[in-house]
Structures are given as C-alpha cells and as structure tokens.
Amino acid sequence: MHGPLIDTLARQGVTRRTFMKYCATLASMMALPPAAGRAMAEAMASAPAATRRPSVIWLPFQECTGCTESITRSHSPTLEGLIFDAISLDYQETLMAAAGHQAEEALHAAMKANEGKYLLIVDGSIPLGLDGAYSCIAGKSNLDTLKEVAKGAAAIVAMGSCAAYGGIPKANPNPTGAVSVSDIIKDKPIINIPGCPPIPVVMTGVLAHFLTFGSLPEMDSKGRPKAFYGETIHDRCYRRPFYDQGKFAKTFDDEGARNGWCLFELGCKGPVTYNACATVKWNGGTSWPVESGHGCLGCSEPDFWDAGGFYKALSMPADPLKMASTAAIAGAAAGVAISFANRGKKSAAKSAHETTTLADLEK
Amino acid sequence: MSIEAIPVVVINSSENLVAADSGLSGNAPVLLREIAELAHRLLDSGEASAIDLRALPLTPADLEWLRETLGQGQVVATLEAEGESMLSETVCPGVWWVTHHNENGAVASEFIEVTFVPELLKAHPEDVKIGLEHLELLISDLS
Structure with a gap:
C-alpha cells in the first residue's frame, strides 16, 4: 500500500496506520463490510497522482x-x-x-x-x-x-x-x-x-x-x-430493538423516555427517512437527535417541512412524505391516523399540509 | 403507520432471559455464535474476519454485556493515531476487541476482529524501509 496520496499524507505527518484506521472508520460509516476499509485504503493510497x-x-x-x-x-x-x-x-x-x-x-x-x-x-x-x-x-x-x-x-x-x-x-x-x-x-x-x-x-x-x-x-x-x-434511520437505530419489543416512550418525560425506548409514537420519522445519522452521528460522533431523546424530523427526505407535523406519529405505511400529492391517499391516511395515534382526540387531518401548532406539540 | 406495517421484525428469543429495564435488547448473546463461526473459519482457512459493532442494533448495555462476557485476555495494544485506538485480545485468543477513538475521545468505530494478529499492529514493509534508513543514519553517526 503506497502511492502519491500516502506520500502526501506522510509528508504531513500522517502515518500509514493512521490512514488505515481512518479508512476502517470511513468504511464503517459508509455501512460497508469491515474488509472494505482495507480495500478503500489500498484504492485511495494507490490512486494516480493528478497532474493538478x-x-x-x-x-x-x-x-x-x-x-x-x-x-x-x-x-x-x-x-x-x-x-x-x-x-x-x-x-x-x-x-x-x-x-x-x-x-x-x-x-x-x-x-x-x-x-x-x-x-x-x-x-x-x-x-x-x-x-x-x-x-x-x-x-x-x-x-x-x-x-x-x-x-x-x-x-x-x-x-x-x-x-x-x-x-x-x-x-x-x-x-x-x-x-x-x-x-x-x-x-x-x-x-x-x-x-x-x-x-x-x-x-x-x-x-x-x-x-x-x-x-x-x-x-x-x-x-x-x-x-x-441505503437504509433508514429506523433500520440502523440503536433504539430499534425497543420498537421490535413494542416499548415506546409516550411523552418526552415518562418512564419510557427515561429508559431510552423507541420514539415512534412521539413522531419520529426514522422509519421513512434515509440517512446515516444513526451510524455516523453528529459533532464528531458525539450524539444525534434520537440519542438526545428527540425523534428524527426526516430532514433528508423531499418536502419534509410539509409532512404533517414533527410530533405526529407516522400514520400510513407507504411514503407519508409524499402523501399530499393525491387527495384520495391523504384521505385514506387520515383514516388510519384516527385508528392509530390520535384516536378520538382530534378530527382527522384533512390534508398532510398543515401548520404545526401548539396542539400538535401537546398531543 | 401501524406498528405491524414495517415488515422486518426481529424476534428476540432471549427476551425472557433479560430483565426488562436493564437496557439489554437480547441481540448481544447471538453474536457469540457468530464469533465462534468466525473462529472456526480462522482455524480452517486462516481467513481473518471482523464484525462492525456500529452496524448492529446494539444498545450501550448490550455492548457492555458483550465486552464483559468476552473478558480481557493477555494482550492490550494502544495505537496513537488521530485519537487513541485500543486493540485488546479477549479471553478467547484470536478474538480481539478493537475500539477507535477520534481526536475528541469519542468512539469513532468499534469492531470485533477474529484474527491471529490485527492488521493494524503489523509494520508495513514500506515503513520498515523508512525505519531501516533511520537506523543506518544512526549507525553512520556512531563513527
């Protein structure tokens, strides 16, 4: 494993072992199998030197x-x-x-x-x-x-x-x-x-x-x-086992929240959001929203701002971030929504496009 | 979305074995079987392998359980490279627990490696050449 990149790195005081460690971590972040780290190190280190x-x-x-x-x-x-x-x-x-x-x-x-x-x-x-x-x-x-x-x-x-x-x-x-x-x-x-x-x-x-x-x-x-x-936040979430066991936080300060249970019912958009926050985390690997006790907002999905309220539990299995496009689907979604999270509490959302109000936060 | 609507459901056979509020998900014990499988492969074909612990649905309590269960063997190596890395052999020789920290001290990645010696510990021939040049410089300074 040698080449122009590794030589450049060496001149800046970065050793081969440091580079291999970096590649192992990058491969882990990219959700590649562990062996890919070494393959990436080889590929990157031996990449031909660009003339400029x-x-x-x-x-x-x-x-x-x-x-x-x-x-x-x-x-x-x-x-x-x-x-x-x-x-x-x-x-x-x-x-x-x-x-x-x-x-x-x-x-x-x-x-x-x-x-x-x-x-x-x-x-x-x-x-x-x-x-x-x-x-x-x-x-x-x-x-x-x-x-x-x-x-x-x-x-x-x-x-x-x-x-x-x-x-x-x-x-x-x-x-x-x-x-x-x-x-x-x-x-x-x-x-x-x-x-x-x-x-x-x-x-x-x-x-x-x-x-x-x-x-x-x-x-x-x-x-x-x-x-x-490649995978949803939900699929890679460390709280996923609690979802599988049916253990959910119901409010932000109940026993479930303190025990670190799944935030699905508090509106987490993890199941429909494709991103790497759950593995890569934020701020140099310090933490990420779900680890801090707040559900995913779905910010990497199209039209996340209009997806019907950050604190409402997902209400239909398909792609709720797109459900506003046809009124018929929105109507069906509203039906499921009543039977699930907001049961009997409020009238159904007539459309996915609605303002998040204080009432949503206090659901 | 109803809870059943998401197709993949992991059934934790060991769910009944662990206390409800311990933070254990029941996903850690099955890893022992996978590690055993990888150890067989190492013995049979000499092929080293690794498990990316960050890629699995494991809670902090799961990781702690696994670390404690595998125990601490005789070898611990520390690598200083943009943050500390710890490579320590578990009670089972050939099974290594590898933790890479970043420069802020946070865990950047974590693996279980099943190998005779982790690749990171071996000196690369190119680096040995550089070391040799340095040695020759030291020797020439003697005269």
Whole structure:
C-alpha cells in the first residue's frame, strides 16, 4: 500500500496506520463490510497522482449557509481536512477572500481553465418566480447562473435538501417558486446529498470517491449515494430493538423516555427517512437527535417541512412524505391516523399540509 | 403507520432471559455464535474476519454485556493515531476487541476482529524501509 496520496499524507505527518484506521472508520460509516476499509485504503493510497488538483466551484442560491457551516465546522485539521486540501476550491462566496468583480472573475477563470472537468457543488434551491428575480448574484438570476456554470461541469453535487429537493424555500405555499437542481439540469450527472444540513462525512465520502475514481458513487432512485442513504434511520437505530419489543416512550418525560425506548409514537420519522445519522452521528460522533431523546424530523427526505407535523406519529405505511400529492391517499391516511395515534382526540387531518401548532406539540 | 406495517421484525428469543429495564435488547448473546463461526473459519482457512459493532442494533448495555462476557485476555495494544485506538485480545485468543477513538475521545468505530494478529499492529514493509534508513543514519553517526 503506497502511492502519491500516502506520500502526501506522510509528508504531513500522517502515518500509514493512521490512514488505515481512518479508512476502517470511513468504511464503517459508509455501512460497508469491515474488509472494505482495507480495500478503500489500498484504492485511495494507490490512486494516480493528478497532474493538478481537481477544480471545484461552489454556488450558493436560496440557502441559509447552514450546509457550509456543517461542512467547514465539522472537523479540526484532520484527514478529512487533508482530503479537502486535495481539491482546488475556486469559487465559494462565503469562504473566498475575493469579492465583487474579482470573485466573478475567479469563477469565470476557473470555468474556462477546467472546462468539462470541474465539479460543481450547489447549495440552496433555485427560484423560478418573477423570472428568477427573488435571488440574484452579480445581476444574474440563480437560474441563469446555474445553467451557465453547469454547462462545463463534469458532475454536479446538490448539497443539502434545498438543492436536492427544493427544501424549506419550496415549503407550502412556495412563494418564490423554488425548485431543485435536478428540476433544471437534465444532461449532467447529479448526486443529491440531502439533509438540513447534510452530514459532513457524506460530503467527504463523495469527494474521496470522486478523487479516487473520477466518478460519482453508486446512487439510489432519488440520486443519493447508496452508501450513506441505503437504509433508514429506523433500520440502523440503536433504539430499534425497543420498537421490535413494542416499548415506546409516550411523552418526552415518562418512564419510557427515561429508559431510552423507541420514539415512534412521539413522531419520529426514522422509519421513512434515509440517512446515516444513526451510524455516523453528529459533532464528531458525539450524539444525534434520537440519542438526545428527540425523534428524527426526516430532514433528508423531499418536502419534509410539509409532512404533517414533527410530533405526529407516522400514520400510513407507504411514503407519508409524499402523501399530499393525491387527495384520495391523504384521505385514506387520515383514516388510519384516527385508528392509530390520535384516536378520538382530534378530527382527522384533512390534508398532510398543515401548520404545526401548539396542539400538535401537546398531543 | 401501524406498528405491524414495517415488515422486518426481529424476534428476540432471549427476551425472557433479560430483565426488562436493564437496557439489554437480547441481540448481544447471538453474536457469540457468530464469533465462534468466525473462529472456526480462522482455524480452517486462516481467513481473518471482523464484525462492525456500529452496524448492529446494539444498545450501550448490550455492548457492555458483550465486552464483559468476552473478558480481557493477555494482550492490550494502544495505537496513537488521530485519537487513541485500543486493540485488546479477549479471553478467547484470536478474538480481539478493537475500539477507535477520534481526536475528541469519542468512539469513532468499534469492531470485533477474529484474527491471529490485527492488521493494524503489523509494520508495513514500506515503513520498515523508512525505519531501516533511520537506523543506518544512526549507525553512520556512531563513527
């Protein structure tokens, strides 16, 4: 196991054993079998040296900068940081020193110099209302900028739920006409990394894959990397055994909650949410929502904001995050809902699209 | 969604054996059989294998039970690499408990490895070469 990457790491004081340990952990996070860690170490360490670092252009649209915060604050200068050192981040408004015309020049220079080869990262949704006037940079609408920059990209990473699915800007009634990257760009490979914000290591994993193999990793039907979004939160949850035994917390301060039982009845969206929080955790592996005693909000699924209340137990077996699309299904869902969680307490939800009120929280 | 609507239901045969409020899920004891299977494989074919403990539905109490049951063997090795890693042999030789901590001290990943010597402990030939260069430098300084 030797090659340019391992030599670069060695120069920065990272030993082979450290790298192997990192790969073992990354493989575990990617839900790969333990033996894959060594295979990844071999593949990454022996990847041919790029003559120059791959160019990355990062465009922010209708977003809150939470995705950038998640990525940049996730790690002390460690191996993940070193993998970021292996790219050339040529345009990122929040991080770059340049501003105004200088910044736009940098963008166009990078696009020209690396045409057809750069990786485009997008965070935020794109507003189509009022001819895109809701969000403009340098006098151009986000729609025009995206089309222009996407043209020369090798691949596009839609970072966060807004870029991947429209996210919170698209929430009912979607005043700006927000749409996702894949609603606009149809002729480029696009990988979605949803989450509000997404897990930093997913970004690192996708980037490591792009650096190693020059392509995007295997994706599911919603364009997400299978390695991280292959299973639901529920399937990988350490509280899952309590679900199987029928042991549920009924309120946030009852005996069940204190014993760490399943949060299904308190509205946990884990069973319908595909993400890696249960294994990767947050804040350097410190904890994650369910471990802190709160159910999953389902933030990495399309239209999670309109899925009918964070504290309502899931009420239908199919894909409740999509149930608003047809009134008939919503009606059926309401029927099941009465028979289950909110039995006799309230009238059925007429539609999945409703405001979360204090009454929901006090269910 | 009704509780029965989710298709996969694990039936815990040992559920009756464990106390209700101990935090034990009943998923740990079955792992002993899997470890035995892997130990057979090691003896028969020399093939090493590992179980990713983070990939299994185990509660903290389950992990503690497993750790206690497997016990502490004669060998404990510590690796300092972006946080501490502990590789310790259990009472069953060839069965290793491997815990990787990150630089904040949190557990980054945890495995049971069934192998004669964990791969991480062996020195890589490339590293031995570097060590040899260093040794030769030390020797040349003697004269």
